[in-house]
Amino acid sequence: MKKKLFAISLIILMMIGLVGCGKSDNPNAGSSQASKYPAKAINLIVPFNTGGGADLAARAFASIAPKYLGQSVIVIQKPGAAGTVAHTSLKNERPDGYTLIITGNSPSTVAPFLEKVQYDPINDFEFAGRFTNLHNVLVVKQDAPWNTIEEFIAYAKANPGKVKVGTSGANSMDDLMVRMLNKSLNIELVPVPFDSTSEAVMAVLGGHITAASGSTSTCLPQVQNGSLKPLAITSDTRDPSYKDVPTLIERGINLSLNNSIGIAAPKGTPKEIIEVLEKAIKQTVEDEGYKAVAAKFGLTVDYLNGSDFKATTQTEGEKVKGIIAK
Numbered sequence: 001m002k003k004k005l006f007a008i009s010l011i012i013l014m015m016i017g018l019v020g021c022g023k024s025d026n027p028n029a030g031s032s033q034a035s036k037y038p039a040k041a042i043n044l045i046v047p048f049n050t051g052g053g054a055d056l057a058a059r060a061f062a063s064i065a066p067k068y069l070g071q072s073v074i075v076i077q078k079p080g081a082a083g084t085v086a087h088t089s090l091k092n093e094r095p096d097g098y099t100l101i102i103t104g105n106s107p108s109t110v111a112p113f114l115e116k117v118q119y120d121p122i123n124d125f126e127f128a129g130r131f132t133n134l135h136n137v138l139v140v141k142q143d144a145p146w147n148t149i150e151e152f153i154a155y156a157k158a159n160p161g162k163v164k165v166g167t168s169g170a171n172s173m174d175d176l177m178v179r180m181l182n183k184s185l186n187i188e189l190v191p192v193p194f195d196s197t198s199e200a201v202m203a204v205l206g207g208h209i210t211a212a213s214g215s216t217s218t219c220l221p222q223v224q225n226g227s228l229k230p231l232a233i234t235s236d237t238r239d240p241s242y243k244d245v246p247t248l249i250e251r252g253i254n255l256s257l258n259n260s261i262g263i264a265a266p267k268g269t270p271k272e273i274i275e276v277l278e279k280a281i282k283q284t285v286e287d288e289g290y291k292a293v294a295a296k297f298g299l300t301v302d303y304l305n306g307s308d309f310k311a312t313t314q315t316e317g318e319k320v321k322g323i324i325a326k
Contacts, residue, residue: 037097037273041072044263045090045101047083049196052168053134053215054083054102056297057261061131061281064290068283069276079195082171083107088118090125095266097273104130104260104309106172109317113324114171121317126269127310129281130262132294133302135235136177137242138165139219139228140211141204149232149251152211153185160188164209166200169193173259174200174213177234180255180323204228215259216241220298241298258316260302262309278306 046058055077062073078086087107093099108121119125138149146152156163167174170193178191194200197214204212205227212219212228216239222228223242230245234257238247248255263277284290285303294301304312 037276038069038071040098041074042069042097043074043076043099045076045078045086045099047078047080047086047102047107048168049079049198050077051198051218052196053217053259053299054105054261056217057132057134057299058102060290060293060297060299061263061284063293064287065280065284067287067289068280082111082169082175084111084115084117084119087121087125090264090266091119093266095126095268095270097265097269097277100128100263100265100277101125102261103127103264104262104313104316105134106169106176106259108313109260109320110173110176111171113317113321114176122310122314124267125264126267126274127306127313128263128265128274128277129306130260130302130304130309130312131281131285132261132299134215134217134259134261134299135233135239136174136213136257136259137216137219137223137233137239137245138177138211138213138231139201139204139223140231141207142226142229144210144229146231147229149246149248149253152231153181153187156187156189157185161190163188163211164190164192166192166194166197166203166209166212166214168197168200168214169195173257174215176320176323177213177255177257180257181253183323184253184255201228217298239298240300241295257320258312260304260309260312260316262304274306 044058046055048054058075062075065073084107090101112121165178175191178189182189192209197218200212203209220241223230232248233239233242233245235247236256285301
């Protein structure tokens with residue numbers, strides 16, 4: 001009888017112990033994995049080649065964000081098809097916050113309206129925030145005979161089909177700029193796709209093509225050292241890094257293209273993780289160190305939270321869609 005009572009008592013004590021293990025005085029105990037995020041390094045995919053505007057923006061972010069995330073941010077290049085290859089593959093990544101992507105530019109606002117892609121640019125991702133808004137600039141070699149966009153356009157009209165303009169790839173924002181100039185001005189610039197804006201710039205410097213359409217950040221070093229001559233920018237207002245360069249709108253050409261750069265995660269990433277990322281992005285862009293790096297790269301500091309970034313990306317895409325349909 002004593003043995004039976006001892007056995008019963010032991011079982012009861014074990015059950016009490018098990019119940020106790022399921023409780024804690026710590027209000028955070030037993031919370032989701034998101035509460036511990038990030039617990040390791042974060043991979044940030046750049047869907048373009050090294051040296052482009054998106055790559056520079058990603059590296060500027062990755063240099064400061066660990067201060068607020070508590071973990072490293074590893075920039076990984078995965079170029080291809082104007083960024084659509086990387087965006088397609090992100091759909092298959094685990095939605096745990098450890099694989100993110102630079103988005104909001106060509107893969108989200110241009111390519112989906114020019115070709116069939118395997119993702120929904122708005123609904124297949126969770127938007128965490130924007131940290132910069134790039135613009136495009138049309139550049140020529142410093143010794144080129146044109147000093148204004150009007151002179152360049154006049155030459156293009158007099159030489160239809162002979163003016164080659166390098167871009168970072170077919171269906172990219174750079175490519176769209178050339179198409180829109182052709183459509184709005186009734187000229188015949190020939191877009192020449194390269195793997196990156198950097199390659200297009202080198203082709204201009206080598207005299208292989210006439211001009212290049214590229215991000216302001218990528219072209220900035222060659223503009224600053226006097227190798228390239230900027231003729232016009234696609235922004236609504238002048239770029240701080242190109243204070244003496246007019247916008248197309250200033251010159252009576254109604255063409256303005258925004259190129260948002262921010263971070264997105266796979267669809268289904270927990271809200272708590274997105275909130276952590278959103279807070280870190282805001283803290284990063286407000287950091288004086290980030291502002292210094294951004295200024296060096298010619299990046300405009302232009303923060304948007306996740307929901308506003310998503311809305312802006314959708315609006316920019318609809319704008320592009322409307323331009324193409326004209």
